[in-house]
Amino acid sequence: MEKSFEPSTFETKWYAHWETTGCFKPSGKGQPYTIMLPPPNVTGTLHMGHAFQHTLMDALVRYHRMKGYDTLWQVGADHAGIATEMVVSRNLALEGKGETRDSLGRDKFIEKVWAWKQESGDTIARQMRRMGASGDWSRERFTMDDGLSKAVVETFVRLHEEGLIYRGQRLVNWDPVLKTAISDLEVVSEEEDGKLWSIRYPLADGNDLVVATTRPETMLGDTALMVHPEDERYSHLVGKTVKLPLSDREIPVIADDYVDREFGTGVVKVTPAHDFNDYAVGQRHGLPMINILTPDAAINDNAPEKYRGLDRYAARKAVLADLEAAGLLVEEKKHKLQVPRGDRTGQVIEPYLTDQWFVKMDSLAARGLELVENGDVRFVPENWINTYRHWMGNIQDWCISRQLWWGHRIPAWYDAAGKAYVGRDEAEARARNGLGDDVALTRDSDVLETWFSSSLWSHSTLGWPDAGDMEKYGYAKRLPTSVLVTGFDIIFFWVARMIMMTDHFTGEVPFKDVYITGLVRDKDGQKMSKSKGNVLDPIDLIDGISLDDLVAKRTSGLMKPTDAPKIEKATRKEFPDGIPAFGADALRFTFASLATHGRDIKFDLARCEGYKNFCNKLWNAARFTLMNCEDFVGADSAPEPTTDAERWILHRFNETLREVEKAYADYRFDLASQALYEFAWNEFCDWFLELAKPALHGDKGAAADSTRHTLLFVLEGLLRALHPVIPFVTEEIWHSVAPKLGITADTISTQAWPEANPAFDAPGAAADIEWLKAAVTQLRSIRSQMNIAPSKTVPLLLQDGDATDRARTQRYAAALTFLARLESIAWLDGDAPAAAAAVLGDLKLLIPLEGLIDLGAERARLDKELKRIAGEIAKCEAKLGNATFVQNAPAAVVDTERGRLADWARQHAGLQAQRSKLG
Structure with missing residues (x-):
């Protein structure tokens, strides 16, 4: 072996050896043990959360492989529709050829995406290897692979046949830059400074109602005002109408217990096509749904003509100006509000009424909840079942369509009247519906969201639905898989959907255990984010990074470039010498040591x-x-x-x-x-x-x-x-x-x-050696406190103790002499001379002071030790004097505390006796 430990000299060497020799592949022997890697985005890079979870998965896989299990860690990546389109579009802009997604057209753009995937889409897989992940890379899957794509189409068609997939008009989260619906998980809401405007809505009798709003432009789509049914101030107005300002429409006053009577004036505007709560109210009361926005968040033709074509914020200014001119703007004041932004674009998300494809969730969710309640799927830590219950008990139908090009295209075709026909391909759609070649059909341009394909991950990666592939990949042997390791933030978005989908199509649960990890935060407990400037790159911790490179990495690509100076200053203060290379093993051991069952990891x-x-x-x-x-x-x-x-x-x-x-x-x-x-x-x-x-x-x-x-x-x-x-x-x-x-x-x-x-x-030998260790530790402590040179030997005097102590002393005399640097060992029958003392049970260990130390210093040492031991005695007495502790604590715990008190008391008495001899 080399003299010094240098991880960089052997880590990559051994990983290449493991992979090329195939030791990550299933052995084909023993009981199956299978873990499915939550597929990271193909555009992604390894972050601390990935590295943490991958360390735990790898430890489980390596442990079970060594225990003789037939292990498989199924790895792969998700096609990440939105993120990938953004990356490729950005690359097109950087090329400077004037090409864009729209100018290329769908087919050409998809070709560009596949080319990017082949060249740059495996970054995270390379980084996983650097961490030591022992996944079976020969079975690596991608959600756009032919086999997995077949599973997606099969799932869609079957669910549609069963009446569980339908197309309808509903409110969704809409990104006006990407021009697509996005999931709740892709929306980040943070408190921002805003304003609250109070507006008069005239009544037919000449009076008016005052309503407060943070989005005055949406009033162009109002279809009602709303009061609480028990609010006596307004009960006489329910059923009457008000004039919608800036328009020629009248809207009713309705009553609904959603209204908080104590907030504002107690009157609320209802815009069902632009607010999720208002949408629910509109459904209950049968209100019209008036969408006033275009896909890029401009005002559409459903609004009064003068506002049409204006951007939403330009429309806001125009609406406010017109309200003020009409004497209808009562008040404008500062207001803190939660603003939803798309995590990819940073743009404010609009609730938007549009036609989308949905999965009915009622029956699927009831079954998914049953599988967890009856123990077929176990959550670890078990308290996360409460989160699962909450989400499943408040479930809404799942919007699965996205207005993108990269992804699994929805297998539906439309005739001229807009009627949809579903099939595994166009020929099947025609055949099943009796459509001849004379009927023109147009393919749905939308794709399925990535959570739809990833919800099939546990069984699609094992070959479902193709019988040959299922045999090839060990479907019957490996489903259910052993454990899923994932974060609490996707319990609903992924864990729950996998449970529902896998059970529905295979009759099996996707995994037996779900181990939920905490969130990796910085040392102060703050969430790691680019805007805070506290993000750590796992690869930088393994290989090291200079200060200048770290600063450049942390300040590039900020959503708010103005944050860069602050982030640079903090980084230079925290890492004046950059980050040293710790190696993969040190990082892995750190993650493992932090993997408690808590919610957060500092x-x-x-x-x-x-x-x-x-x-x-x-x-x-x-x-x-x-x-x-x-x-x-x-x-x-x-x-x-x-x-x-x-x-x-x-x-x-x-x-x-x-x-x-x-x-x-x-x-x-x-x-x-x-x-x-x-x-x-x-x-x-x-x-x-x-x-x-x-x-x-x-x-x-x-x-x-x-x-x-x-x-x-x-x-x-x-x-x-x-x-x-x-x-x-x-x-x-x-x-x-x-x-x-x-x-x-x-x-x-x-x-x-x-x-x-x-x-x-060998408990007997173990007890003897523990005694020897304690004796040596005590003697070394005396030597250290007395500043006795390591090379100097000292005599040891022993006093009191029992027959076991004498037998052990005789048995381990040579070891005591060697380890504690003793010149002699002798037992005292009478009074002891002035000596430095330690107590081991009833046995006193004495090192004579004459010629060794300053007696005053030894008095001070003993006084300090006696004070420390008195403090320990007080703690024990306080516990044992607490009736609640004695009555409620397990008997073994109480007995242990009593034993500790007795031991501390013996030590105190022995040292006190020695102290008294020093005057």
């Missing part, structure tokens, strides 16, 4: 530094082991320990493996990584390497060889246990360690998980 680069140090410590421990086993040739068999130190480390390794297995079963990646960290750093690297030295350097050949065997055995097993979390460094080290045990396999990735061996359970 990411701190200091954790990356700590886990890079861990990898370095593991590296150095391996080098120490190999140097001390240079001439040793072991066997791939369990060691037969001859020393208690060996028995202890094997026992603790057993306990650690059991703890880690339980943590994986519970999706507690934080507990698994913590257990592995503690064992590797504290017990193997720190203690066992020290405890092994007396045997390695002693004159007993059997003990030395046994210790070498155990060193290699535990290290090799530890590398396998760590491999799912930190695959690169464990692979690199393993190839130096495994041959010493006669193991010559090609990769650690396909080695068996290190199962706990009951033969290594």
Whole structure:
């Protein structure tokens, strides 16, 4: 092994080896274990949320692969209709040839999209490889693949046949730049400064009603005013009409309990075609739906002539000016409001009345809820079932059409009268409806939204609906899949829809478990966003990035370029030296350690530094082991320990493996990584390497060889246990360690998980060594506090204690002498001289002070320690003095607290006795 740990020298090498040798492919042996990667956008790059979730998925896949499961991590990408069209359109503009989406036409534009996809559409797949993702890339799927496209068409046609898909006019989120409907998930609402205008609506009797609005231009589409049915101020007006300002229309006054009587004047304007709540009111009261906007948010011909053709904001100015001129504008004041913007364009989204295709959700949602309630699908953490219930209980029909070109084109054709005919192709649509060639049909120009195709991901990637493909991809074996790892923000948009669709078409649930991760935030708990300037790129954390490059990355492409100076200043302050290269393993270990069952993940680069140090410590421990086993040739068999130190480390390794297995079963990646960290750093690297030295350097050949065997055995097993979390460094080290045990396999990735061996359970030896560790720790603490030079040996006096303490002292005299740098060990039967003292149970550990230290300094040390212990005693007494704690806490917890109190009391008494001897 090289002297220094340099991840950049081997990470890409090992990933190429894993992929080219096919070790990520299913083995065909054992029980199936399958994870479907939530398909990232083909336009996307790896962000912290991706890297976090991919780390957890990869750890699960690698762990189960080593446990002997027939593992498949199905990878792939989503065609991302809106994002991809924007990328390709932007590229066309940059080419400077004057070509646009519209000037090319549909077919030519789609050709451009496919060309871009072939050249640049696999960025995120490359970045996943850099993270170490062990997906089966030979089975990589794309939602626009022929097979998946066939599944989309089949699904649409069948749902239409069943009456679950229909075309109708409804209100949708509309992006006036993209000129398409978008989903709720693509709308970002944030509080902004706006205005609230109060407007008079004249009554026929000469009086008027005052209404407040933040969007005065929409009044051109008002079809009613609304009051609360129990509001006595207006009850006499219900059923009467008012004159709609700036128009020649009259609209009714209606009553509906949607109105908040305490807000404003208690009178609300109703614009059903431009507000989602008003739309629901309009449906209840049978109001006309008057759309006053064109697809690009200009005023259309349904409005008075003078406003037609004006942009919505120009129309707002004109409406306000005319209202003021007519004496109908009562008030204008500042107002904070939630403004919905498209996440792609940043434009204000309009509620827009248009013809779209919808999926009826009532029966599908009822079944989807049933599958979760009866346990066929389990949420982890289980509290997320409440979010699922809420969404499914308030479900609306699903708008599945988009006014785009890139995507799965809707399989519907229209005749001259506008009647739609659905089929798998035009020939089928004609045949099923008895249409001859003389009937001209026009293909629907819309495409299906990407959530529609991704809702089929669990079964379409396994070959459905083609029987041959289903056999080829293992459909019968792998559905349901094992677990879905995803974020809480798409429980409804993706998780729920997959459950409904997969069950409806296959009779199976798509996955048995849904593990919901938290949201990765910055170290201060703030959401990572480009506008905040706190975004971290996982690849930059792996490979490092200079300060100037980091500043350039964070300030480019901002929605508000004016934010750039602030972001640059903050970045230079936080990262004056840029970001160092931590390597993929350190980043992965950081993510695993943060993967609690909480809602938010606070990411701190200091954790990356700590886990890079861990990898370095593991590296150095391996080098120490190999140097001390240079001439040793072991066997791939369990060691037969001859020393208690060996028995202890094997026992603790057993306990650690059991703890880690339980943590994986519970999706507690934080507990698994913590257990592995503690064992590797504290017990193997720190203690066992020290405890092994007396045997390695002693004159007993059997003990030395046994210790070498155990060193290699535990290290090799530890590398396998760590491999799912930190695959690169464990692979690199393993190839130096495994041959010493006669193991010559090609990769650690396909080695068996290190199962706990009951033969290594040795609680007695473990207790003895824990006593030895505690004694050495206490003595080292005294030496440190007394500033005794490491090279200086000191006498040790022992007092009190019991027969077990005497037996252990005799048994481990050599180890105590070596590890604590002692010149002698003696038991006291009478009074002790002035000495630095520590207490281990009833046993006092005394280092005589004469000639070693300043007695005043030792008095101060003891006083400080006595104060600390008194504080611990007070905490225990407070707990045990709390009747609620004693009555409600588990008996074992109360007993543990009582034991802690007794132990602290013994330590305090022993140190107090020693302090009294110093005057």
